[in-house]
Amino acid sequence: MENFEFYSPTRIVFGKDTENQVGLLTKSYSKKVLLHYGGSSIKKSGLYDRVVKSLRDEGIEFVELGGVVPNPRLSLVKEGIKLCRDNGLNFVLAVGGGSVIDSAKAIAIGVPYEGDVWDFFNGRQVEKALPVGVVLTIPAAGSEASPNSVITNEDGWYKRGMGSDLVRPVYSILNPVLTYTLPDYQTACGAADIMAHIMERYFTNTKNVDLTDRLCEATLKTMIRNVPLALENPNDYNARAEIMWAGKVAHFGLLGTGRVQDWASHDIEHEISGIYDVAHGAGLAVVFPAWMKYVYKENVERFVQFASRVWNVDVCFEDQEKTALEGIKKLEDFFRRIGLPVTMKELGITDDRMEEMASKCTRGGTSTVGNFKKLAKNDVYNILRIANT
Amino acid sequence: MENFEFYSPTRIVFGKDTENQVGLLTKSYSKKVLLHYGGSSIKKSGLYDRVVKSLRDEGIEFVELGGVVPNPRLSLVKEGIKLCRDNGLNFVLAVGGGSVIDSAKAIAIGVPYEGDVWDFFNGRQVEKALPVGVVLTIPAAGSEASPNSVITNEDGWYKRGMGSDLVRPVYSILNPVLTYTLPDYQTACGAADIMAHIMERYFTNTKNVDLTDRLCEATLKTMIRNVPLALENPNDYNARAEIMWAGKVAHFGLLGTGRVQDWASHDIEHEISGIYDVAHGAGLAVVFPAWMKYVYKENVERFVQFASRVWNVDVCFEDQEKTALEGIKKLEDFFRRIGLPVTMKELGITDDRMEEMASKCTRGGTSTVGNFKKLAKNDVYNILRIANT
Known part of the structure; x- marks a missing residue:
């Protein structure tokens, strides 16, 4: 066996109806958050409404950024970084699967960094990141508790990963019921x-x-x-x-x-x-x-x-x-x-x-x-x- | 399956020679610590010297309290609480097995609490605790990453447990070599x-x-x-x-x-x-x-x-x-x-x-x-x- 470090501070809240705790879990970190998601499925399923209600119940303001696609894109990450800076948002809430979470993590490291966020996907060490919270809808990437993010740079279609304990989500909400509707x-x-x-x-x-x-x-x-x-x-x-x-x-x-x-x-x-x-x-x-x-x-x-x-x-x-x-x-x-x-x-x-x-x-x-x-x-x-x- | 929460933020540093990292791991929390241990075995084995050197190398001051026995006693916990208060110590470093760690956790919750620390072993909720670090010498109790402490009150020989995420150690150093000398x-x-x-x-x-x-x-x-x-x-x-x-x-x-x-x-x-x-x-x-x-x-x-x-x-x-x-x-x-x-x-x-x-x-x-x-x-x-x- 090799020497190792093990560190996994993400709080997991698992089970039925747990998405209703998202406001409560978020408020100790921030009252102004970026609500990040993918397509319309979370609106159709009612998940979006429940998340928004839980945030509002705790007096948390949010700015929305949907549109994350599978193999999440660098351009949207940059849009998210700008939104956070322009609106003073200091928490990224990812509602979705691995692509949304990875995109949220990339935004979280990009906001406090003056250079190009792609630097981190070329090996630059992360020194600071906004906290990220998660409501998971697809069990797959494991990004809900991992230190990793994988982003695709449309300029050359490079898909690259980064890793840092600083992007491990502070909490992840896992409700298996949300996965019933997956194709x-x-x-x-x-x-x-x-x-x-x-x-x-x-x-x-x-x-x-x-x-x-x-x-x-x-x-x-x-x-x-x-x-x-x-x-x-x-x-x-x-x-x-x-x-x-x-x-x-x-x-x-x-x-x-x-x-x-x-x-x-x-x-x-x-x-x-x-x-x-x-x-x-x-x-x-x-x-x-x-x-x-x-x-x-x-x-x-x-x-x-x-x-x-x-x-x-x-x-x-x-x-x-x-x-x-x-x-x-x-x-x-x-x-x-x-x-x-x-x-x-x-x-x-x-x-x-x-x-x-x-x-x-x-x-x-x-x-x-x-x-x-x-x-x-x-x-x-x-x-x-x-x-x- | 029942709903649940899972939260385990303890950083584990595992492997050969890892006890030499104790100073480095401690200094971000405190420069004045209580060094808590059991009998003379850590002195005989040389572990005590290595821990002390690592602390001194990082400029960390410490006050010692040895003497923890199996089924650790409330009286020593109270002594530890007093030592921390009298000397302004705000970190408890446990070097030993489960008894030492449990004793350290009890001290950690007792220091910021005005009442009798035994209250926590009768069901009182913990609101505040000093951080605890661990160098483990006996694999057994699992206290190195658990939220629990079990203490024996000599007044009636009651052995009682408490649990709180606040007493999960911030780090635990696990070097299997330290267990070679166990009977x-x-x-x-x-x-x-x-x-x-x-x-x-x-x-x-x-x-x-x-x-x-x-x-x-x-x-x-x-x-x-x-x-x-x-x-x-x-x-x-x-x-x-x-x-x-x-x-x-x-x-x-x-x-x-x-x-x-x-x-x-x-x-x-x-x-x-x-x-x-x-x-x-x-x-x-x-x-x-x-x-x-x-x-x-x-x-x-x-x-x-x-x-x-x-x-x-x-x-x-x-x-x-x-x-x-x-x-x-x-x-x-x-x-x-x-x-x-x-x-x-x-x-x-x-x-x-x-x-x-x-x-x-x-x-x-x-x-x-x-x-x-x-x-x-x-x-x-x-x-x-x-x-x-």
Whole structure:
């Protein structure tokens, strides 16, 4: 096990009707907030009205900024920064999924910074940020308790991430009922994202990470059991609750403690959804199995453990590679079963910009991605090729 | 799943040599601290010198208060409160195990309170507390990230707990190397305490708590695997690290989210160690199996799940009670294997004050303990009887 720090101060308020506490939770931080959201779904569902009522009940003023789209854009972030400055807003309330939260985090670091907020997505350290609060509507990105934000810069379609404990939300409200109305495809994409967050941590060459291995396996098994239940009955509170809580547990830091993590699949997928604007989770469902097929020989034992403990594959001790491949197949089958693509074509991508993506992913071939196996430009290209078959 | 809040802001700094960061971690909170510890072991091991050096390197002044004993005493807490007030100390640094941390927390809430600090152990809500920092030397109580403190009042030998988010340590330093020198019995007692923290949460009648069930099982399995390894080779870094991290994970709140928890065994054990001054973990090893035998029929399925998933017992579907009992037997066998008592006699208790303990535990028979089955005075008495056979 490696030395590590673990720090996750976000207060989680979980369960039915909890969005009505948003005013109460906000008022100790600010009385003037930016209310940030995506499209019209929160208005149709009545969530917008309940949030606004709760804010008004506590005498909190707000300025609105809707319009966040999947793969959230830098231009809207800059608009949000300007709105906060012009109106003296010092709290960003995100009502939505990961894209809205990531956009809110970017606004929160941009407001107190005199330079270009994109600097933080090129490695600049955050020194100050407005507090961010969250009402979550999509379990997927784990941004509700993570220190990360991923933003797409339309100027070149670069999708880049940043991380700082200063952008961990001060509170996150998680009401599983709000996820009843998610389309099946979005539920499935969210599930793939959550599972990917676990697997990015699980696939490591660090030895002696017994507890975190088992916690990862526990969380994956919970997803495998509950996602099909939620798809079968979208109003299944318990299945929705398990998925929503697993989404937070997957990405608040605990599952990666003491181990080198991978994150190549996320890096590769960012290039796909940066260019094609596909759903991040769908992109991950395509990239992850391809990545697995390309790297599993680096550490077959770990893939055998994955197959055995997560998918209950009967281990073939004589031929461990066979068991490893069976585990990868199980994952692929699961993604298909919940309605996700597992090839580039199924994702709707028919042109060939793989060379370009491999290059951007590795900063023109000058760097590598991932840790389980360090992937150069050529490796990324090969993985995209596998995903294309 | 029930509605819940989850909040755990303690920063964990985990790994080799991390105690040398104590000065750096403390200085943003205070430059005048109470250095609180137990006996001479931290001086013998050199830990005391390293902590003092790190504090001095950052220009932090301190006043010392050693002498914390297992089942920490109210009188020393009061001494600590006076020391802080007389010397203007506004941070309590606990270097030790759960008893030292609990004592530090009690001092932290007592300093800003004009009344008797014991009030908080009789239900008074905490409104203010000094920040507490921790260098942990014994994985057991989980106090390093919990909101709880348990103190023994020598006037009547009452052992009582309090809880408040305000006493969660601001940081906790966990270096597994510091646990190499623990005597085997103390390692085992700590393990029983950690496992009990998980089981108090695991045994619930709340339905649909899939993720937390699995996280509990993962943490229990980690303990079952690693405690014997640590006993076999006290300097096994990896086994010590797993136990130390499991001790924190067991008790920082996550494993109990969304479910009604039990805690009867802890309440009953507090009466035993309050009177007889035995190690808390040893007391739990005696009480928990007895409690299980008394209550398992309330919800046999849960005990079957425990037997199957935690202990790999082959489920006898025709006779589920048999499987449940086999799981309880496995736990008892494990406690014995790691050198713990599982009866009152083995704990060294030969006189009969069970009536008195059952009465104190239920406040003279006026209240119940536990939730899996609500236990009246008579039930507690029966459990103590089972523990006595």
